[in-house]
Amino acid sequence: MKLIKKNIIHFQRYRYFVMKKKTIILGIESSCDDTGVSIIQNRKVLSNIIIHQKIHSKYGGVVPELASRLHDQNITKAVQQAIFSAKIHRDRIDAISFTLGPGLIGPLLVGASFAKSFSMGLEIPLLTVNHVQAHILSHFIQNANINNSYPNFPFLGLVISGGHTQIIKVNDFFQMEILGSTLDDSVGESLDKIARILGFYYPGGPMIEFFSKNGNQKKFIFSKPIVSGLDFSFSGFKSDVSQFIKKKLKKNTLFVKQNLSDICASIQNIIAEILLEKVEKAISQTGISRIVLAGGVSANHEIRRLFMSLSKKNKKLEIFIPKKEYTTDNGAMIAITGLLKYERKLFDSIHITPYSKFKTFS
Template sequence: MENKGITILGIESSCDDTSAAVIRDGVILSNVVASQKVHEEYGGVVPELASRAHQQNIIPVVELAIKRSGIDRSEVSAVAFTRGPGLLGSLLVGTSFAKGFSLAMNVPLIEVNHLQGHVLALFIKENGMEFNPPKFPFLCLLVSGGNSQIILVRDYLDMEVIGQTIDDAAGEAFDKCAKVMGLPYPGGPHVDKLAKEGNPLRFEFSRPRIPGLDYSFSGLKTNFLYFLRDELKKNEHFVEENKADLCASLQYTIIEILLGKLKKAAKETGVREITVAGGVSANSGLRSALVENAKKHRWNLIIPKFEYTMDNAAMIAITGYYKFLKQEFVGQNTVPFARTQL
């Protein structure tokens, strides 16, 4: 059979989305994501339910990704999977499937750090679309439900976390404060929508004084909770009557905290190539604040396409592609891990 290039099958199952993607020579051929609605009524992801849903979804999702890509499964050069961080039960499903596929098709196995995947999503090429990746070195603000980090990226596989949250992530602060206001899960998008109608300067919430480039969001969360508790004692309709202003003020504070450290990192490193990644980077308030700061500080800002900011297998497959080029493979004894650093 003729050599049709390096074809990577990517598997992502770190939380509550089952995803499979096919990438050939860095170009996306398919990216299928099955989301789990079951968690909405619980106001957060239930690990046991998540892993069961992955077991139901993994085979149809991979089949659909291969079908949509137009390739035959025999053309897959290697299978890349999320090894961590994430929910252990969910990760086990993706890891086990990848191992089985690797054995059955006699192709190498590539483990991918989920966080590295978010950063390398910036390098996914699309047929017929302009390709405008960041130039090395660049700074990446990685913000998601579980992570808030500033990463100095020197090369595809050479990354250093220079600032990170010491407690809660920004996405967690969005979701938990939204839950207190009675908004559905996940709360971030609902806060973003309501914030557009509110006054961001109406309420002032506490900002942490953390040295260096590290973040902290637990103080803000507590402050928000106590503020609502005190106001509700005076007026039981306080949240309903002030929802848009509460969302706008909360969002404004989180964005100010995120950008304060990012500006500091850009100044200290002298790097003006700035990118953003992770689920929270879909937030419209954060995106406009980044664009504003880019003009002001003369940054070259690159914001990824919306579908590549969420958890998806395309980012795992592209990382697998760069690891394949360096022949970074793992054995069948590889196990997933719930917590890990870059």
Template sequence: MVPFSIDPDKIILGIESSCDDTSAAVLRGQTLMSNVIASQKVHEQYGGVVPELASRAHLQNVVPVISEAIRQAGITREDIDVIAYTRGPGLLGSLLVGGTFAKGMSQALGIPMVDVNHLQGHVMAHFVQQPGEERPVPHFPFLCLLVSGGNSQIILVHSPLDMEIIGKTIDDAAGEAFDKCAKVMGLGYPGGPVVDRLAKEGDPRTFHFAKPRIEGYDYSFSGLKTSFLYTLRDNLEKDPLFIEKNKEDLCASLQETVIELLMEKLERAAEDLHIDQVGVAGGVSANSRLRQAFVDYGERSGKAVFIPPFSYTTDNAAMIAMAGACLYAAGRRSEMTDAPYSRITI
């Protein structure tokens, strides 16, 4: 399943705190024993994540979340062999909480730790197994479309330790486009899930928005957002109730445009590189229309497509533990002096 041996009895504690979710998970080898997530509702009233509030909430949540993950796994702290934690990218204050706790726990228990790139964690979520089941996983090399509120990337995954970004957004991310367009419609935050829900009741052919043409496999969503805003502005001048009367069709048309942009580049990359294994990861991979687009693409092209369970789409520690298991098996270790980073590529 991976090009080096992961000890099936090795117990890995994963800690994720890159943004506004505090999560801890326990893996035995590649098998998930627990995955606990504490989400922060405080940011909804501000229409986005407030970094200072996020770090304070992590301070409150980190101990009970890790304790609950250990309890649900049916182990003790002394049973843990390795600690894997998110080092970045993300909010520095949030990363400091998880990283500092991981370092302290590593020292106290006398066990090694590994730092994980959050983006690589999303890709490696495909390899987490549930007890008693054998979920199909991608073979290397494969393409992974990583889409979230902060990232839109096409990644050529050569191995768990060798990932190459071949396409990325040059401005906004797909998830950011959903959230910002939802915000101007007054749909609240986070907007992506609301757009997905309303789109199911709308007609995606009602409105047409700009689809920027960018060279290569890169993306751009700023022009789409501008086109969407102009559509609202022009129609609201004629009818102040335009959004309320058309919100389902607006959401469906917006969603379809975003997904067409994402899939066009991904499909072209798969054909150009002769890759027959394609996956999706990140928060936007929870979008029902995107998941269906992957299913349709697999049936149409004959390629193997991999869609993560919903519990692995948002930020979670299971993916961090999985990436950490691969890093540990490959001989990687972290130092106490390793500092978090807010920005970095794979």
């Protein structure tokens, strides 16, 4: 009886797969402190659920053990919400994709364990995703960027987030080459550390952006790191800001409070200029005129403004900027990457293991 029932289920799935025209992928993102689950049908997002972990703000940064426990608590709920919001039955899901790395190993293992169990339970393919690659490929979600169009290959991807700052040459969906990377802190990490100096809670980057809106971005001048090639460095810049603040506070204990907007605007402007100058150098070296921004820091209004102004000055340049819901870590970017792998039959083994440090693109 069990065998007959199993064969009926397989036949129903096969018949549905043959009759339907659109592929449905569930994506799970758990590389840091947000539990993201999304369901897409072809390139259209049906649901995109993100459960934030607010507890880390009291510690000044993400606590890996806490993050792992909360992912474990939230992941089932997030998947159920995603399926409910997508208005589908779970048996309609063709494959499940999840973040394999890089990221915090504990949270990655939670996501991997759930995805493997889901794959085995529904007998559907498993697709692993490189987190950095997914940020770039989020632009291939339907209407995911402000252009409402897909970038043509080749293009240059600028990935700027809490964990990564890289310029990547993208020749095809899964043919990527790193041209430049940070030698120390990422741009997002630097903003968070500077924010702590200013007295902000974690995450501090959005707070700097908020207070910068009414500030004079030319009021204070900070040094730009001199780094050869297309690599980045932000540790020296961070130290320069820290020393500047400490020096001013010795003379006037109210200096930060009295000049907060101008300080934030000046910090933000220098960082945006550093990123823009490196991208302009990459354009000159490669001759590629399409630029794709990706990652959480690409939501920053000053960075977006500078890159949009660049495209207005040079009509030959195409700048692709993600809509804000697709900048931070989310399940949709994992689902679209999974879909692209599914279409190419790039399936993965149930025995594959997550990794914490960045590996070359496969």
